[in-house]
Amino acid sequence: MVVKIVGEIERLDAKQLSYHDFVENYMKRNQPVLLTGLMDGWQACKDWVKPNGEPNLAFFSTHFGKSKVQVADCGTREFTDQKRKEMSVSEFIGHWERLLEQDGNESLLYLKDWHFVKEYPTYVAYATPHFFLDDWLNMYLDSYHMHEDTNSDASYELNCSDYRFVYMGCKGTWTPLHADVFRSYSWSANVCGKKVWHFLSPLQSHLIFDRNLKNSVYDIFDDVSDTQFPGFRKTVWMRCTQEKNEVIFVPSGWYHQVHNLEDTISINHNWFNAHNLFWVWSLLVKDYNEAKEYIEDIRDICDDFEGLCQRNLAANTGMNFPDFFTFIGRFAIANMNQLHQLEDKGLCINLAKARHLYCNLLSIHKVAEEMKSAVFFKAEHSHELTKNESAFQDIKSLFREPKFHELCMSVNRIYGTLATSARPDNEMGKVLGCSAEKLAEKESRKDLDIISDQNCNKDVSFSIWGPEDLARVIDCTIRNFKIFSS
Numbered sequence: 001m002v003v004k005i006v007g008e009i010e011r012l013d014a015k016q017l018s019y020h021d022f023v024e025n026y027m028k029r030n031q032p033v034l035l036t037g038l039m040d041g042w043q044a045c046k047d048w049v050k051p052n053g054e055p056n057l058a059f060f061s062t063h064f065g066k067s068k069v070q071v072a073d074c075g076t077r078e079f080t081d082q083k084r085k086e087m088s089v090s091e092f093i094g095h096w097e098r099l100l101e102q103d104g105n106e107s108l109l110y111l112k113d114w115h116f117v118k119e120y121p122t123y124v125a126y127a128t129p130h131f132f133l134d135d136w137l138n139m140y141l142d143s144y145h146m147h148e149d150t151n152s153d154a155s156y157e158l159n160c161s162d163y164r165f166v167y168m169g170c171k172g173t174w175t176p177l178h179a180d181v182f183r184s185y186s187w188s189a190n191v192c193g194k195k196v197w198h199f200l201s202p203l204q205s206h207l208i209f210d211r212n213l214k215n216s217v218y219d220i221f222d223d224v225s226d227t228q229f230p231g232f233r234k235t236v237w238m239r240c241t242q243e244k245n246e247v248i249f250v251p252s253g254w255y256h257q258v259h260n261l262e263d264t265i266s267i268n269h270n271w272f273n274a275h276n277l278f279w280v281w282s283l284l285v286k287d288y289n290e291a292k293e294y295i296e297d298i299r300d301i302c303d304d305f306e307g308l309c310q311r312n313l314a315a316n317t318g319m320n321f322p323d324f325f326t327f328i329g330r331f332a333i334a335n336m337n338q339l340h341q342l343e344d345k346g347l348c349i350n351l352a353k354a355r356h357l358y359c360n361l362l363s364i365h366k367v368a369e370e371m372k373s374a375v376f377f378k379a380e381h382s383h384e385l386t387k388n389e390s391a392f393q394d395i396k397s398l399f400r401e402p403k404f405h406e407l408c409m410s411v412n413r414i415y416g417t418l419a420t421s422a423r424p425d426n427e428m429g430k431v432l433g434c435s436a437e438k439l440a441e442k443e444s445r446k447d448l449d450i451i452s453d454q455n456c457n458k459d460v461s462f463s464i465w466g467p468e469d470l471a472r473v474i475d476c477t478i479r480n481f482k483i484f485s486s
């Protein structure tokens with residue numbers, strides 16, 4: 001069946017794009033875009049690429065050879081993904097070099113989801129472009145885990161540690177059709193090589209599923225069965241070819257399939273924020289309903305049916321309802337705290353920063369309001385939250401946690417940076433460089449002192465037992481900041 005292409009993804013010079021326009025036109029409208037001019041000065045572009053533009057494979061074996069990584073065999077399907085195995089970077093590079101010499105007999109291996117930043121924090125390969133800094137997921141994971149698994153081993157710890165990855169694969173490697181984890185946004189930057197992306201709008205995603213809405217198409221260029229996937233012939237696709245030094249923004253819920261047209265190295269992050277938080281909650285609800293339906297027939301013989309549903313949800317989706325509630329709760333309290341600090345100092349010194357915090361709280365409020373109707377959060381199940389330590393019974397103790405303090409510092413730094421980058425002298429044309437970040441850091445250092453001095457002593461005492469409390473507490477806070485509501 002022919003894949004019907006109806007448009008090319010827009011390509012823009014990021015130096016001519018303001019942060020405000022990126023948010024309004026792409027993040028909020030959930031539209032893909034290809035950006036140039038965001039990778040100037042990246043160390044990765046020097047170290048990882050040979051003068052002729054090919055990947056510098058020797059650099060990887062020499063400096064990172066011992067790392068253990070996940071490698072996909074592009075020729076072998078396993079359930080909904082490619083079969084993966086673990087190997088060292090040296091082994092992977094050795095395989096790639098043999099492939100170059102022998103021209104064909106080896107299987108195509110694709111190194112994916114390498115947590116490079118976590119593994120090599122002191123080697124600064126790149127700076128996250130400021131368009132993508134408003135990243136609650138990685139900000140949170142720098143302090144906390146999304147799901148506390150009591151049986152977790154070292155590999156689980158690393159695999160769930162963050163969503164900042166390196167991908168490396170030779171010409172011909174590819175990624176099957178999928179939508180991203182948690183229905184997050186992603187960005188992907190080509191350090192070298194070339195990729196072709198095919199995108200399907202979320203308005204059409206139902207068309208790639210079978211009649212039971214269980215399985216989706218794996219490879220759009222395969223001979224897709226019309227009987228199994230009757231909607232597929234109606235799909236229409238957007239396409240783009242991403243060159244070296246170009247960054248693609250992948251919006252929430254867009255299915256995509258990706259092929260490396262040349263030997264390629266890319267860096268990509270998954271993230272979410274105020275503009276797509278609702279997508280994450282909607283996915284959790286959908287996956288929860290599926291998990292529940294799957295074990296419905298054992299409900300009567302199950303002591304803790306709801307608990308089992310939540311355990312299965314965490315295993316399949318990477319988090320469950322209490323995890324998500326804990327995450328938005330901590331993040332909201334960190335934002336409220338920062339907003340109060342700004343209020344104490346007189347808002348006008350940092351209106352742009354306060355507006356970010358306000359918008360964050362508004363979106364969490366909206367999601368908390370939705371969460372109230374989930375059976376799990378109804379009174380009769382609220383003990384589950386306490387059991388999972390997901391309720392904030394004692395806000396004072398939260399403020400004493402070093403991890404929470406770290407989260408507050410990240411919130412302070414990131415929104416300080418974004419506020420600085422949005423000033424007229426940094427806007428329109430200047431990609432955020434060190435100078436703006438330094439300036440923001442300087443400004444926020446004063447705030448940090450206040451956080452550390454005041455928070456532990458502050459007489460804050462309230463409890464949040466569920467979404468209803470969270471929505472109420474947020475409401476009390478944002479009521480004072482109605483100036484931002486337009």
Ligand SMILES: O=C(O)CCC(=O)C(=O)O
Pocket residue numbers: 167174175180186187188195250256258259266268
């Ligand atoms: O580059 C690839 O092969 C896949 C990347 C991807 O799917 C993503 O960033 O969401």
